[in-house]
Amino acid sequence: MLERFNAYRIMWVLVFFDLPTDTRKERKAAARFRKDLQADGFTMFQFSIYLRHCSSRENMEVHQKRVESLIPEKGHVGMLSITDAQFGRMKIWYNAEEEEKEVPQQLELF
Amino acid sequence: MIKRTLYFGNPAWLSVSNGQLVIKDPLLKDYKDLAEKARIPMEDIGLVVLDHQQITVTQTVLNMLLANNAAVVVCDDRRHPTGMLLNLNGNVVQAELFRHQIEASEPLRKQLWKQTVECKIRNQAAVLANEQLDDAYLLELAGKVQSGDTGNREAQAAAWYWPRLIKELPDFRRFREGPPPNNLFNYGYAILRAVVARSLVGSGLLPTLGIFHRNRYNAYALADDIMEPYRPVVDGMVLKLLRRSGVPEELTTEHKGFLLNLPVTDVILDGKASPLMAAVQRTTASLAQCYKGDQRKVLYPSLP
Numbered sequence: 217m218l219e220r221f222n223a224y225r226i227m228w229v230l231v232f233f234d235l236p237t238d239t240r241k242e243r244k245a246a247a248r249f250r251k252d253l254q255a256d257g258f259t260m261f262q263f264s265i266y267l268r269h270c271s272s273r274e275n276m277e278v279h280q281k282r283v284e285s286l287i288p289e290k291g292h293v294g295m296l297s298i299t300d301a302q303f304g305r306m307k308i309w310y311n312a313e314e315e316e317k318e319v320p321q322q323l324e325l326f
Numbered sequence: 327m328i329k330r331t332l333y334f335g336n337p338a339w340l341s342v343s344n345g346q347l348v349i350k351d352p353l354l355k356d357y358k359d360l361a362e363k364a365r366i367p368m369e370d371i372g373l374v375v376l377d378h379q380q381i382t383v384t385q386t387v388l389n390m391l392l393a394n395n396a397a398v399v400v401c402d403d404r405r406h407p408t409g410m411l412l413n414l415n416g417n418v419v420q421a422e423l424f425r426h427q428i429e430a431s432e433p434l435r436k437q438l439w440k441q442t443v444e445c446k447i448r449n450q451a452a453v454l455a456n457e458q459l460d461d462a463y464l465l466e467l468a469g470k471v472q473s474g475d476t477g478n479r480e481a482q483a484a485a486w487y488w489p490r491l492i493k494e495l496p497d498f499r500r501f502r503e504g505p506p507p508n509n510l511f512n513y514g515y516a517i518l519r520a521v522v523a524r525s526l527v528g529s530g531l532l533p534t535l536g537i538f539h540r541n542r543y544n545a546y547a548l549a550d551d552i553m554e555p556y557r558p559v560v561d562g563m564v565l566k567l568l569r570r571s572g573v574p575e576e577l578t579t580e581h582k583g584f585l586l587n588l589p590v591t592d593v594i595l596d597g598k599a600s601p602l603m604a605a606v607q608r609t610t611a612s613l614a615q616c617y618k619g620d621q622r623k624v625l626y627p628s629l630p
Contacts, residue, residue, distance in 0.1 A: 251344065254344050254345075254346070255344045255345040255346075256345070256367070257345070257346065257367030257369070257370065259365065268367075271327060271328050271330075271370070272327050272328065274327060275327045320330070320366070320370075321330075322328060322330055322331060322589075322590055323330070323331045323333070323583065323586050323587055323590070324330065324331070324332050324333070324364075324366075325333045325335060325579060325582075325583050325586075326332065326333065326334045326335065326336060326338055326349060326363065326364070
């Protein structure tokens with residue numbers, strides 16, 4: 217029943233960026249880029265690393281295109297998309313203790 | 327794409343920030359970092375169920391959910407779904423489609439109803455077959471459905487189906503106000519109705535104008551009609567739930583959580599497996615094509 221949501225179909229889009237913040241214009245553009253990413257559903261993983269959970273490949277392509285349209289004039293931006301299976305193999309430590317990632321579910325009970 | 331279903335069974339404070347639905351604990355709502363439980367992109371949401379008397383929702387939340395064609399189901403103090411919120415402007419060509427809907431000829435409507443009832447009975451037969459029960463009678467009835475179901479095969483099928491469906495309860499009678507497990511069926515059907523109504527609006531159709539039963543005092547007559555062939559999917563899920571946890575006096579979060587997987591339960595549409603929510607969208611899109619005169623057959627599912 218839930219085969220459709222297997223870890224090879226669900227995708228994560230990661231965006232890494234290094235934007236200059238010397239002039240006021242550059243700072244504004246950097247802030248704008250961050251805000252736009254968040255408006256598109258990206259969450260901050262670390263400073264300058266944002267990620268978005270996408271429930272299908274098609275959905276992933278939509279968000280990839282959106283990010284491309286948002287790239288600021290100056291700075292270094294990288295975009296990487298991986299499957300949920302690959303993402304699941306990531307290990308995370310906080311204060312030297314291993315942490316579990318929070319993964320969005322199709323059905324969430326609050 | 328499969329949209330997400332959010333169920334709120336506990337107090338919550340819902341607001342929007344930068345296109346994201348922000349869910350806060352109302353007891354801590356003034357403590358920004360502690361209070362926030364989750365942030366979910368609005369555009370990923372397909373269905374929201376509000377099931378607690380202490381949920382607060384801002385206007386922007388409702389606006390944006392509707393703008394993203396999400397359905398909002400509201401429950402009363404007895405935790406029964408009582409109503410739903412859908413957008414009025416679901417589709418750019420809807421004015422044109424409404425006109426087609428209103429002007430639909432009687433032969434077309436009778437044809438559509440015949441297809442609907444036939445498919446419903448076939449799917450009821452499939453549920454019985456999955457239970458290792460005899461489905462021959464229902465399959466035969468399905469073949470005998472006439473235009474407009476003038477022979478009322480739907481009622482004949484129901485009279486055969488319900489007493490036999492639940493082996494452990496041979497005296498079971500299906501009606502809304504009936505004793506448990508009718509409550510499970512009611513809940514499942516309410517979710518199904520919301521999913522169907524949302525898709526109808528998304529396809530540019532008025533959920534109020536039914537195919538055949540047009541004189542109902544019912545704002546969702548068409549949703550009630552189109553959901554018929556999907557009802558057996560709910561029936562199958564309720565059977566599983568009954569086997570797992572017995573007949574419930576009251577629905578718990580576990581029961582509701584199980585039934586809320588309905589939008590992602592697989593059905594077979596056009597020879598391929600598809601999650602129910604996506605299948606319903608294709609059904610309503612094909613219905614719009616029928617109203618426009620571009621085709622005569624509605625795309626209905628069968629059960630795996």
